[in-house]
Amino acid sequence: MVFVLWAVATILFLMFRLMPSNPLAAYIDPTFTIEQQAILMAKFGLDKPLWEQYFIYLWNLLHGELGDSFFYRQPVGQRVLELLPNTLILTFSSLIVAYMFGIIAGAWLAWKRDTFAERVSIPMVLATRAMPEFWLGMLLLAVFSFSLGWFPAGGTRSPGSEYSGYLALYTSRDFLAHLVLPALTLAIYSQGLPLLLMRSNMLEVMHEDFVTMARIKGLSNWTVVVRHAARNALLPVMTSFAISVGYQIQGNVVVETVFSWPGLGRELVNAVSASDYPLAQGAFLMIAVVVVLMNLLADLLYGLLDPRVSHA
Amino acid sequence: MIKFSHLALALALGAIATQAQAAGDKIREITITTRPQAAQPQEFQSAQLIAQEWRKLGLDVKVDVMPWEQMADLVWYNRDKWDTTGWQMVGRPERSDPDELIFNLFHSSTAPKGYNFIGYNNPDFDKTVEAQRIETDPAKRQELIHKAQSILADDQPNMMLVHPKSTFAFDKTVWNPATVIDQGGIGIKNTWTFLSMEPLGEQKDIILNSSDNIVSINPLYVSGATDSWITELIWDRLLRIGPDGLPQPWAAENYKWVDETTVELKLRDDMKWHDGKPVTVDDVKFSFEAAMGDEAPMYKPFVGNIQAIETPGDSRIIFKLANPSAAFVTASLAKLNIIPKHIWEPILTDLAASEDNAEDFQAEMPIGSGPYKFTSWTTNEEIVLSANKEHFSPPKADRWILRIVPNTEAAIGMLRSGEINFLADFSGDPKILLDLVEQDGDLEVVSTVDMGFRYVAFNHRRPPFNDPEFRKALSSAINRDLIVGAAFRGFAVKSNSVVSPALGFWHNEAVDNFPTGTDLAKSTLEKAGYELKGKALHYPDGVKETLGQ
Numbered sequence: 039m040v041f042v043l044w045a046v047a048t049i050l051f052l053m054f055r056l057m058p059s060n061p062l063a064a065y066i067d068p069t070f071t072i073e074q075q076a077i078l079m080a081k082f083g084l085d086k087p088l089w090e091q092y093f094i095y096l097w098n099l100l101h102g103e104l105g106d107s108f109f110y111r112q113p114v115g116q117r118v119l120e121l122l123p124n125t126l127i128l129t130f131s132s133l134i135v136a137y138m139f140g141i142i143a144g145a146w147l148a149w150k151r152d153t154f155a156e157r158v159s160i161p162m163v164l165a166t167r168a169m170p171e172f173w174l175g176m177l178l179l180a181v182f183s184f185s186l187g188w189f190p191a192g193g194t195r196s197p198g199s200e201y202s203g204y205l206a207l208y209t210s211r212d213f214l215a216h217l218v219l220p221a222l223t224l225a226i227y228s229q230g231l232p233l234l235l236m237r238s239n240m241l242e243v244m245h246e247d248f249v250t251m252a253r254i255k256g257l258s259n260w261t262v263v264v265r266h267a268a269r270n271a272l273l274p275v276m277t278s279f280a281i282s283v284g285y286q287i288q289g290n291v292v293v294e295t296v297f298s299w300p301g302l303g304r305e306l307v308n309a310v311s312a313s314d315y316p317l318a319q320g321a322f323l324m325i326a327v328v329v330v331l332m333n334l335l336a337d338l339l340y341g342l343l344d345p346r347v348s349h350a
Numbered sequence: 351m352i353k354f355s356h357l358a359l360a361l362a363l364g365a366i367a368t369q370a371q372a373a374g375d376k377i378r379e380i381t382i383t384t385r386p387q388a389a390q391p392q393e394f395q396s397a398q399l400i401a402q403e404w405r406k407l408g409l410d411v412k413v414d415v416m417p418w419e420q421m422a423d424l425v426w427y428n429r430d431k432w433d434t435t436g437w438q439m440v441g442r443p444e445r446s447d448p449d450e451l452i453f454n455l456f457h458s459s460t461a462p463k464g465y466n467f468i469g470y471n472n473p474d475f476d477k478t479v480e481a482q483r484i485e486t487d488p489a490k491r492q493e494l495i496h497k498a499q500s501i502l503a504d505d506q507p508n509m510m511l512v513h514p515k516s517t518f519a520f521d522k523t524v525w526n527p528a529t530v531i532d533q534g535g536i537g538i539k540n541t542w543t544f545l546s547m548e549p550l551g552e553q554k555d556i557i558l559n560s561s562d563n564i565v566s567i568n569p570l571y572v573s574g575a576t577d578s579w580i581t582e583l584i585w586d587r588l589l590r591i592g593p594d595g596l597p598q599p600w601a602a603e604n605y606k607w608v609d610e611t612t613v614e615l616k617l618r619d620d621m622k623w624h625d626g627k628p629v630t631v632d633d634v635k636f637s638f639e640a641a642m643g644d645e646a647p648m649y650k651p652f653v654g655n656i657q658a659i660e661t662p663g664d665s666r667i668i669f670k671l672a673n674p675s676a677a678f679v680t681a682s683l684a685k686l687n688i689i690p691k692h693i694w695e696p697i698l699t700d701l702a703a704s705e706d707n708a709e710d711f712q713a714e715m716p717i718g719s720g721p722y723k724f725t726s727w728t729t730n731e732e733i734v735l736s737a738n739k740e741h742f743s744p745p746k747a748d749r750w751i752l753r754i755v756p757n758t759e760a761a762i763g764m765l766r767s768g769e770i771n772f773l774a775d776f777s778g779d780p781k782i783l784l785d786l787v788e789q790d791g792d793l794e795v796v797s798t799v800d801m802g803f804r805y806v807a808f809n810h811r812r813p814p815f816n817d818p819e820f821r822k823a824l825s826s827a828i829n830r831d832l833i834v835g836a837a838f839r840g841f842a843v844k845s846n847s848v849v850s851p852a853l854g855f856w857h858n859e860a861v862d863n864f865p866t867g868t869d870l871a872k873s874t875l876e877k878a879g880y881e882l883k884g885k886a887l888h889y890p891d892g893v894k895e896t897l898g899q
Contacts, residue, residue, distance in 0.1 A: 062427075072463040074647045081705070110565055111710045120729045176759065185765040191764050197557045197733050197751045200726065298755045300730035308563065313419055 039330055046326040047319070051095055054315045055088065082108050097317075104323070105316035109309070114320035118302065122324065123204060124194060125301035128293070129286045131217060132224035137279050140229045144236025144275075145268050148244065167230030167233035175223040175296035182219060189219050193300030213253030220297040224290070228282065232275050246270075273344050280336035373881040374889025377814060378897055379410040382806065383411075383424065383435035386415050391779075393436040393804065395837040396511060400806060403827045406868050407875065408887035425467055430811045433492075434509075439848070440575065441516070441535050441801030443591040445682035447496050448849045448856045453479045455848060456507060469810040470507040484674040486610050489853075491676050496858040499847045503861035505818050509806040509825040511833050512842035513850045515797040517780040519765060519773040519787070522794040524553045529746070530794075533593045535801030535852030539774045541582050542593050545721055545745045554748040559755040559764065559775040563730050567716050569687035570646035570694075570708040576752075576775070583735055583750060584624075585687035585718035588615055588634065589679065590669075595853055597684045601629070602667070605683065610674040611657075613683070617665045620742055623690045624723045631661040636691040638669075643707040645701050652682045693717055721745050730754055766790055780841040799843055801850045812897060814889060819878035826864070827871035 062078055079085045084093065098105055104114035143159075150156050166174075183191040190196065194207070194216050201207040242268055243249060252266045291303035302321055309318035382404075384390070384397035395417070400410040407522040416424070425435050445451060453460075456607065458476050460466040462523035475498060482494035507877035516537035520530065526549075544556060565573040569585045589605065592598040599605065602615035621629035638659055641649035655675050660668040671678060693713075701707055716724045721743055735750040753770060755761045758778045764770045766786070776783065780797065787793045808815040808824075815821060843851065846864040851857045872882075879890025889895065 075463065077647055077707075106710070111571075112712060117729065132619060179763060184713060184767060186378065191760050191769055192755055192757070193731055193753060195728075195731075197732065197753055198555055198749055272463060295756045296755060296760065298731075298753070298760060300728070300754070304756065305730065311417065311419055 039334070042330055043285040043323070047096070047323060048092075050319045050322050051092055051315075054310075054318055055091075055315070091132055099323075104320040107309070107314055107317040107320075109312045109314040109317065114316050115319065117305070118320050118324050121300060121302045121305050124299060125207075125287055125290060125303065126141045127208060128217065128220055128224065128299060128301060129283060132215055132221040133228060133279060133282055133286060135221065136228040137232045137275065139225070140232030141236050141268075141272065141275060143229075144233040145240055145263065145271070147233070148237045148240030148271075149263055151241065163230050163233055166226050169227070171223060171227050171292045172296060174226060175220070175293055178219050179222055179296065190216050191219075192216075193298065220293050220299050223293050223296070225288070228286065231248060231278060231282070235278060236271060237277050239274055240267055243271045273340065276343060277336045277340055280332045280339060284325070284332040287325050300325075313342060365586070373883065373891055374893035375895035376883075376886050376888050377409060377414055378895050379412045380404075380433040381412045383416065383421055383432055385418055385421060385436065389417065390436075392514070392837045393438070396804070396806075396833050397436050399832060399836060400509075400828055403829075403868065404824060407823070407827055407871055408882045408885055409885070412499075420439075425807070429467055429469065430809070433809055433812055435807050435809075436804070437508075437807050438804045439802050441850070441852075442575075442578070443533075443536060443540070444681055444685045445536065445801055446591050446738065446853060447677045448853065449479075449483060449677035449681060451848045452495065452498055453483065455502045456502065468507060468807045470505070472501065472505060472507075475501045475505075476684075484610075486607060486674055486676050488676075492855060495849065495856050496860070499849055499858040499861050502848070503846055503864065506803040506808075506821045507810065507827045508808060509821070509828065510845040510847065511804045511806065511828075511830060512838060513741060513803045513845045513852065514800050514838060514842045515780070516800045517776060517783060517795060517797045517841060519776070519783055519793050519795040521768070521771040521792050523792045524550060524768075524771045525556075526550055527794055530796070531593050531598075532796060532798055533591075533739060534595045534854075535799065535850055537798040537800070538796045539579070539772075540593070541579075541590065544747070544750060545743055548746045549748075553768075553771065556747045556749070556772055557751045557753060557769050557770045558752050558760045558772040560775045561756050561758065561777065562775075563754055564727070564733055564752075566709075566712055567691045567724065567727065567733070568709065568712060569716070569718065570640060570649060570711075572648045573709070579774075580733060580735070580752070582714055583722040584720045584724055585689065586621070586629075586720045587684055587687060588617075589684040589718045591680065591684050597680050597782065600684075601634075601688055605679065608668075611671040613669045613671070613678065615645075615667045615669075615683070617667060618742060619665060621667065621719050622740060623719050624689075624738065625693075627690065627692060629688065629690075629719050631663075631665060631667050633691045634667050634688055635659045635661050636695065637686060638686045640689065640694060640698060640708070641686055643698070643702075645698050647707065648709065649686060652685055655682075688719065690719075722750050725749070762786065765793065779839060781839050797841060799850065799852045801852050803845050803848060803850065804842075805845075812821055813893075814880075814894075817878065819874060820880070823871045823874035823878070823880075826866045826874060829866050829870055830864075834865050 041208050062075060070229050083091055104118070106112065107114050107117060110117060147156055147159055179191055194213055195201070199212055201210065243288050249262060249267055252262045287302065290301055291307050293299065294301040294304040302324070306318060306321040309321060382397050382401055387394040397413050401413050404411045421435065424432055431844070439451060454465040456466055456470050456475060457479055458466065458471040461469050461471060478494055478498045478501065482491050482498065485491040485494060497724050509716060514889050516538055518539045529546045529548040531540065531546055532536050532538050533540040533542060547556065560576040562574060562576045564580070565577055567577065567580055569581055586601040588602040589597040590600040601616055601618055601621060605613060605615040608614050617631055617634060624836045625631060638653055638656060640646055641653045642656060655671050655673060655678060656669055657672045658670040660670070697711060699709065701711065721738050721741045722745060723738050725734040725736045727733050731754055733752040737745040737748055755764065758776065761770065761773060761776065765773050789794050808821050810816050834840060834842045834844055846861050847858060849857045875887070881888045
């Protein structure tokens with residue numbers, strides 16, 4: 039795990055320095071003097087050779103120091119930690135909705151194999167999966183915010199509202215109203231995977247001996263599907279949930295932009311386009327940590343849900 | 351063998367043909383650099399139109415599209431590696447004085463590393479802009495500024511395109527339209543509007559949008575365009591640029607030139623910092639001296655001319671300058687923020703001992719004396735300021751709330767739904783806004799000719815752009831009305847001067863009529879010795895293409 043993070047850190051370091059632009063471009067102004075340019079270069083440590091910059095970077099990382107953003111002149115760690123909760127809440131709420139829906143609908147569709155319901159539903163699921171998030175988000179905005187006025191159009195809170203802390207904010211009605219549309223957009227976009235996964239697993243499981251056994255026992259259709267088949271079909275879906283969390287965090291950029299959501303994805307894109315190496319590295323690294331942690335969690339979870347794994 | 355002899359014959363004939371026509375080399379493929387359509391639709395479309403017109407002159411033109419970061423790096427740090435590029439300057443209140451733009455963009459001293467990235471060098475021009483800098487008599491200075499504009503019109507160092515119109519909108523059921531102030535060259539999004547705008551109903555908060563994140567709220571750091579809307583409201587200045595573009599008394603009750611290197615001001619006696627302490631002449635002196643030190647590099651160029659600051663008594667402030675400077679009042683006295691000594695002195699002392707400078711410092715609770723007080727800042731989401739009712743010019747609104755909205759379509763939707771009530775940042779097609787006003791009776795849109803401008807820069811370091819005749823021909827090939835109509839949808843006026851017509855006193859109307867047309871361009875090129883062979887334009891006799899393909 040440490041090795042993975044070191045590799046990520048190194049690749050990030052090299053990748054950003056290969057980009058054909060200059061972090062000073064953000065400062066160009068008619069009053070920008072030569073002395074100022076030199077001061078900035080020295081300040082950012084860009085006047086040092088690359089290998090030296092690399093070792094300073096690694097040394098700082100080991101000490102949990104992500105450096106200062108070139109652009110914002112603030113510690114990267116602080117900025118990233120401020121935005122991370124917004125991103126995590128958006129990601130988790132949308133994925134939980136997507137997976138709950140996906141699991142139930144997937145199981146139901148497996149049950150309804152070869153019926154009219156299936157013939158209608160599958161193309162619909164595929165269509166929502168293929169819709170661009172941007173387009174879907176704008177559509178939801180136009181309908182539910184601009185036309186019907188049910189939900190606010192952007193941000194995490196009403197203009198000028200004050201909250202005593204994160205907890206007060208995240209449990210407020212105001213916040214939840216702002217969360218609905220972006221979370222729904224992401225949920226609609228992500229429900230396809232668990233749904234199709236659940237359905238195909240169910241179809242497989244339904245043919246297994248223990249299901250036939252249950253039927254022979256004379257159990258009701260409901261008990262067979264829910265208590266026996268669905269429980270077993272659920273395992274791979276849970277794993278995919280854990281992994282999706284990691285991947286979803288970086289995939290939020292589009293939704294964060296459409297709904298003015300102050301999250302890590304937008305920050306990352308801005309940092310990359312402003313050649314803000316420390317901030318981009320910090321944000322990527324944070325995402326890498328989440329991905330690695332979620333993978334670990336998936337492994338542990340699997341063992342817990344399916345005792346056969348830990349015995350093997 | 352047969353093949354070889356054919357080849358030899360062809361080569362020999364070719365050599366004869368070249369000798370017979372005796373002209374310079376064919377001009378290489380030239381490039382015009384622009385930012386992408388998605389980011390800068392007007393610049394991109396202008397570049398396409400221009401390339402099309404230049405091709406009619408027999409030039410091989412390539413449009414090179416790249417994002418801003420890459421373009422800035424190429425143009426700014428690789429000064430001999432590009433031919434022509436789209437560029438823009440934006441309007442700012444302190445640019446109401448023409449000095450900054452007309453000097454820094456063209457004076458030869460800023461060519462190596464400064465803003466004269468095109469490498470323009472004209473000793474006559476240098477002398478003129480140096481002279482206007484020290485001329486404190488407005489009428490004489492106006493003459494010099496006009497002369498500088500004429501020289502530029504003759505040399506065409508850049509190809510000026512348009513002064514865009516800044517377009518903003520607000521909800522006229524929330525704000526009394528009669529109290530919205532249109533500042534010349536800036537538009538209705540300005541400090542005066544934010545002070546005088548009167549609420550009509552229950553909603554007393556000005557809620558506006560910005561597509562950029564806020565970098566910093568710091569009186570000693572010019573960190574971005576949107577950031578400066580905020581610093582202008584939290585901190586006072588001795589003078590402010592009025593809606594007419596001229597400096598007017600603000601924290602100073604009055605100012606006068608005692609002689610050509612001495613300015614005397616009188617500070618108001620009713621000012622308080624947001625923490626309750628009184629604003630004194632010591633604070634003013636400290637504010638300027640802070641910029642003169644090494645901790646606020648971005649403000650240093652504006653105070654370099656100050657030799658001494660004297661504060662005899664409780665309210666008099668006297669600036670002694672090293673050289674006479676006409677722009678000092680606008681560019682320095684109306685630019686520097688007055689900061690509280692009791693807060694900043696210990697901070698600057700600490701910073702002096704560290705590697706960081708004042709630009710790295712972000713106060714938890716910034717304290718100024720301005721008409722709005724800082725209330726809160728949520729990263730990448732919103733800034734809240736509240737009215738300082740004790741100020742000598744108190745705002746009519748209760749709060750000033752800036753929302754970060756990266757999505758333009760969403761910003762328009764928010765304006766209609768009331769989530770914002772002042773559209774302060776709009777990068778889309780202004781026509782869309784006007785259509786919206788027709789649909790939605792609550793909105794009012796105001797367009798103002800901007801102080802800023804769009805142009806195509808020629809790289810004088812690379813022939814043939816070192817030849818004024820060639821530049822003039824290329825510039826005259828472009829019908830600016832076409833650019834205004836096609837690329838800017840009519841939301842711009844054509845330009846032939848870096849001093850905008852919005853700055854009525856300084857703008858030289860004599861340069862406005864710049865004749866254009868493909869035939870005119872062709873005849874200019876012909877007179878200068880350029881020759882069309884086949885369909886390709888060649889250099890004048892004896893001139894080699896040194897830059898290859």
